[in-house]
Amino acid sequence: MRFHQLSVLSALAAVPFADSESPLPPPWHNIRVKHTWNAVPPNWEALGHPPNGTTIDLHVALKPHYENALVDALYGAHLSKEQVAQLVAPHPDTLELIKSWLGHHSVPSLSISTTHGGSWLKLTGIPVSQANELLGASYQVYRRIGTNDSTILRTVGYGLPSVLHSHVQTVIPTTYFASTGTLRQIPQRRTVGETANMATRERVTSLSTREVEVNPSVLRSLYQTAEYVPAATDRNMLGVSGFLESYPSPADLREFMSECREDAIGATFEVVQINGGEYDPSKPDAEANLNLQYTEAIAFPTPHTFYCTGGGISVDDDDNEPASDDMWLQWVYYVLDLEDIPQTISTSYGDYETSLPPEYADTLCDLFAQLGARGASVIFASGNDGVGKGDCLVQGASGVHFIPGFPASCPFVTSVGGTMDIPESAAPFSGGGFSNYFSQPPYQSVAVPAFLRQLGDKYDGYYNAEGRGFPDISAQAVNFFIIDNNESYSVEGTSCSAPTVAGIISLLNDYLLATNRRPLGFLNPWLYGIGIDGLNDITSGSNPGCGTDGFMAIVGWDPVTGLGTPDFLRLQSTLASFPR
Template identity: 30%
Template sequence: MLLPILATAAVAAFATVATALPTSANHVVHEKRSGSSSWSPMQGVKPDGRITLPVRIGLTESNLHRGDDILMEVSDPASDKYGKHLAAEEVMRYPSPAHTADLTLEQIVELFAPQPKTIDVVRNWLVSSGIESSRISLSRGRNWLNVNASIAEAEALLKTEYKIYEHSTGQKHIACEEYSVPQEIQEHIDLIMPTIHFDTKIVGDPERRKLKRTFNPGDSNNNGFLPKKGPTILGPGADPDLAPLPFALTTCNSQITPDCLRALYNFTNGTLAKSSYAVVEYTPQAYLQSDLNLFYSNLARQIPAGTAPTFDSIDGGVDQTTTQSFDDNGESDLDLQYAIALVYPQTVTLYQTGDTVEGASFNNFLDALDSSYYTSDATYPDPNSGGYKKQDCGRYTATSVISTSYGSNEADLSAAYEVRQCNEYMKLGMAGTTILYSSGDNGVAGNGAECCTKAKCAGGTYNSGKTGTFNPSFPGTCPYVTSVGATQIVSGASVTAPEEACETVIYSGGGFSNVFAMPSYQSSAVKSYFTNHKPSYTATQYNNSETVRGYPDVSANGANYAVAVDGSISLVYGTSASSPTFGSVITLINEQRVNAGKSAVGFINPTLYANPSILNDITSGGNQGCGTAGFTAVSGWDPVTGLGTPNYGKMLPVFMALP
């Protein structure tokens, strides 16, 4: 059984949750960063102690040790409860522990809610520290205590010092190096934000626009997961040295189209429109309807001009058109054009997350699907000019498949933060949602092609150069998501020939976690990999304990996609293309199951690992990075392309045979 906790014995050297080191009185260090060469405190500058911080205290939840068992009950193809996901419409009835597969969405909140003692102990600590009870609120799921506190109050409460940090890109952020809590309450707290995570905004500073969150997934300055642009092949700005090629199956080795993907992965057009599929985008990333129309007219003529996604705005999410460039439109245009084309006539939902003032994080997206998770990574309602004045916790119901082409690094955030977020993907899996994340575009290096210093990746210590310890991605290493790597058609080969790992412009992200233990569904595949193809690298390069989560799980083509961006059709590269493509295949399987009166497939990893032959195994290519050749694609699962690429013709019968 996998528990969503630190793999302590295996990766003690990588852990970021500090041991109980005494500080003052009975306080102990709860979380600590090792520091990052990408961020450094500004000398001689200290934030005004009157600035307000939205302090969020994540309380220790209950029954998480059973979470994996419950998820596997409804996801394991060998289970007689396969597909019996949670349903919000079910009659409320609190089940006995032996009948957890009958849980409703409301009941799952109750199952994992902190014990009353935990809430009381932490609340009493706040009050005894001088925080008025009237200022303390408890989240709907009873798993967060919230209080707006000044920096001065937070520093006294947490025995820490907040500083202004500056990123190598010039961005600034308020954070601290470590914080402490009384020893007697440490077991009742997972984490406290904002502290060491570099992922939360402040409130009330007139210079707040200069102190925005450091990891906004939609910010091209911070996100190495955004797709890479190649030459323009059609329309204004087309490369005069490139003769326009016909969009045909004979040219798939140089430009990928929806028809190429159908030929590659053995599926046809959708027909039933009986499932639900969504892609997630983060402002300022936005699509242009004119680009969608241009794509339809050239590459998906069955789709009428004007066809658009269902727009679900999260925390002020807006399809902004104020700024237009590849950095602003490339990701959204790519994701939506291929998702819509591959599952049409099904309507694709767009979860547009974050306003133009604060942006958003993955937590903001999760908040919108589950009000019990509410983290308030950004501050809503936002009192500042142009800020979003509402709060969207629990506003939307998750679709059956959700693809996200964004990511960060495990080293960017603390292990406690990542475990907490990973548990939310576990809960979505219980409810029957398939969650896919791109594995990254820099091989064994991390977001921004950054590598780590020795074995300190989980402490956030980056090497200033492009060599060093491999830097795993997140959320791709969460065991409750399906991580999608990238492949390519071999140069000069036909569309029906075996693919190889992507080595054109980008390299498929892959490797081994420094935070998460190996999930049970993956253990046989990873054990076989180490038995038959063990890499020559040592613990200096990666976590070679053979007991931790490996990624990606699967892959799909990620090179030479023909995408309409800003009025032209250009070639685009990235696992940003791979994830929505794989998600489209799962959506087509879902519509067949739903049409047959069955549930959506939900968390797919257990079924895929139990039936690896339904995927196209990739056995050549690598994912270089950090001054090395990276890992190599081999027979069976590997940390470059996972189990391989989809084969709809083989996948459908297996999933249709399940209950």
Template identity: 30%
Template sequence: MTRIISLTALVAALAASSAARPSPHTHVVHEKRGAISARWGDAMRVRPDADMHVKIGLSQSNLHRGHDMLMDVSDPSSENYGKFWTEDEVHDMFAPSDESVSAVKHWLASSGIHEIRITHSDNKGWLAFIASGNELENLLHTDFYEYVDSETGDKAIATEQYHVPKHIQEHIDYINPGIRLPYLRKRGAEARSKRSSISKIYKPPQTRPAPKFGPMSANTTGCDKLITPDCVAALYNIPPVSVTPSPNNSLGIFEEGDYYAQSDLDSFFTRFPSYKIPNGTAPTPAFIDGAKAPQQYAGGESNLDFMLAYPIIYPQNITLFQTDDSYYAAGYSEGFFNTFLDAIDGSYCTSCYAGECGNDPKDPVYPDTNSTSGYKGKLMCGTYKPTNVISVSYGGAEDAVPQYYYERQCNEFMKLGLRGVSIFFSSGDSGVASRNGCLGNSTIFNPGWPASCPYITSVGATKLPENRTVTDPEVAANDPAGHPYSSAYATGGGFSNIFGIPDYQADAVANYFEKHNPPYPYYNGSKLGENGGLYNRSGRGYPDVSANGDNIAVYVNGESSFSGGTSASSPIFASIVNRIIDERIAAGKSGPLGFLNPILYKNADAFNDITEGTNSGCGTDGFSTAPGWDPVTGLGTPNYPKLKEVLLNA
């Protein structure tokens, strides 16, 4: 019987066969692709004379030393504490070595691609050149094919695997074109109507109508029902601002796909006149890749961040890092945070790590040709100086992005810490799970991203239970569905599946396991769910600290509302730290505090310990709070006078 094979299937089979062709014994496979989507079809061999724009990402230097170098400037017991690096010093430390540049250039020249054809990027991370299809295939001992996306018609050039000389492999991270195919996008209308599963993961569980209060004077009664600025100040002993704010100390707040409304801010300022925040007060824009704000109709996230931060820090300034044009910000791309990191560190635009160089296929592409209103400028690289403190209330789960994507971002947070930047992330709103759900058979706990990165300060959420006052202890935020939000909400916390326990929290985590051992089976290391384990006992624990995140008073689209989530906790804690930096500057000290976790874990007495509550999820009660650090509320909530004393004297 004659067997009929489709042309597409035949070409694909031939492509796989030729891509795996033998290579010299002097070479090794550098990257090999797994299965690809059936949408990538009609593969046609690249013409021998086709122009191939090639980029070789050179391996960064000294990443293995990054942790120790960060601890050297972040640990108060170090003689180099607070001696932060310049941007150029950071770039030079992690740039590819001269040895790598020389070795790769020599290999290219010996293969017929002479140095005169090669461009070396300004930040030293890339070697780029144009080669014919035949030259590139001979260089990498593989065959390249042009694939076509059957749904959108998008084209992409790739191979199944490629080879490099054994002695060159350590100097190269990634070659493009290589094995990767772009992220599969949806057609225009469908793409714009469906938000990404990654974008805005940490959003308030929901807002709900609140009583229409008039102007309020200082009042801390009823804080168990409505958390106002006065309640926040009373809970954490935050005094009125007493020093002249430094013009060089603006609080940074990140937003994407969500926008504040000035009219809502003005309504909020009017409602709480004791803070004397004039109508029209607004953040300084740091718009990234075509972003715009404010907008007439607000999102709950941006309003929440600013309505919590301004009463704590005013008259300090806020810098708004608003990212991406409306097309990408609406959820078109799965990429997240990379354009933000590009904009505050130009080296991130082209740096390489674990196979990702520059933009990942998941990231927005600029100039934006997918939308008539898209940003037509070049991708912003190093456009803005990062502020001393940055608060981010967005994120997802560790399994939401590839491990290399997360690790590269986490390394960037390490580099920002070396430069003196303090970065706070919300810990998530789904307890030991995530909005992506649980792992394995839906029982294994799913850690948060970037909340579990060891180089940021992760902030969990607390609440003031009914019938308690601001002088009573808070508890872990954990609200079942319908009480009061339509969806369940529990403060995020747990242990990373990617990062090990960092030294600065090793004693705290060991104490928790020794004295308050969770009642769940666990696994150690990277084998998910081994022996029926539900969490990785050898992983980085989070959150590090907490702040209130429930029943928060806000205005959204002209209406007074309640809101909640760890989205509230991060800007509260970040605002407190930014206030203390102004106190340091006024006292004649250097302002930036950099990566805070080492000093925070050494000064647990500066926190209000939370010992009541859990963070349920994955069909369990989750972890339990306990005296000392715990994976529900971390070290606890801030006590402003005590934290100020610690950080002022550091």
């Protein structure tokens, strides 16, 4: 790994934020647009300006002094929290400019705090009128059309003084309007018939027909994990992200294990509440139960942590104060601030790129890269809408455009698509395609062009041929048996495949740690390199959407099933030379 000479972090933190003005202040009124929508995003309606006295917390992401240092670190040794903070620290001149800008607008120094080595600023309790002045914005109250959802404070456009554009990556919250519900990846529920008893489920250890119920026995046999016994449970950890008041139930987990894996009936998990996130196990949710039940069933007895994270920025009707902060940001903030983070993290939530300002998506993607640099394997479901939902006529554009999902499209996460049946084929809902925000990363320089050559001119103009392709890998995603609120039924979606893959990766990390080697960390360079020898190529099926047949699964990588599905024993054999 190539290391950079960096200024000492404490020197950055020592830059004072005072109320005094600079002797020769830059032209703070020369505001240039940072991001704007042409109109209020679809499915949202403006309810007018907030009442006088409404305040908002603003998060300002600053650009790092050494732009490529973090990406370089992803391909080298894993770093500590302090080392990563140094890699992403801004130039001292950046903090001086921000100080002058905020001083010009009389933002009190007590309202300003720095995080992550000065790479982020938080402006607490800023009057909306002052936020409008700072950002050339017009914050209003919005609500999803036809719902009783909480209202949110947003602006359809904002800017920054021209001199700050090269220093500030994004400001949150501004123009991010989540799509109609941040996407849970479970589109369908299927009731389990009374004849589908446990004896039947236990006998099915390999699939040979369509529509057989999938349970841990099936997956552990199919993906070759059944014989591995974790040996580094004192060091290895697995984290599962939870949002939108989705809670797992310990009682449901016990019942699930008693039916599906009796030797793991003692499985437990720690709950961490972030950003005001609640936890009420008496009101469990299928999403959270599915995620925990399958990571636990595969990786037991590896310690698990479930993160209950409060969501969105909404206005409390009683006092007009923002009720909470951005759920993605607060969750990543929390995990990055830990001295020891889980070696494997599974998340089954996402949104559409078309709902996200590019700077916002880029900022979050960089934060996921920080997790990878710390040694975490960050896994996201690829989505359940194939190449896109609906007619895919993007506002302000002409013709059909496939709609990529995010964070699945971030090049610094491992995106997991879906398969079904044996022999495995692509699940028709498996999210996949090409990012419009992120360019093709180096690790895809062979795999993705090979697919595009076979695709030819089909769908020209529908997708960005130079974008990051996703998913990276896949796993079973149809007809998963779960226990939810003491009820048995089956579900499908990439929310099934993501925790399945996370459990398998956690076992690989256990193997590495038990043999005194570092964990896998950022997976993709390995998967697209020697790791491909441990994957089952999926060559049939497609992911229709946007009124098209979608992409086809073919030999090699494809934007339906990625590189294929995991074989634990073969993946384990590729790690023989993994560094100590």
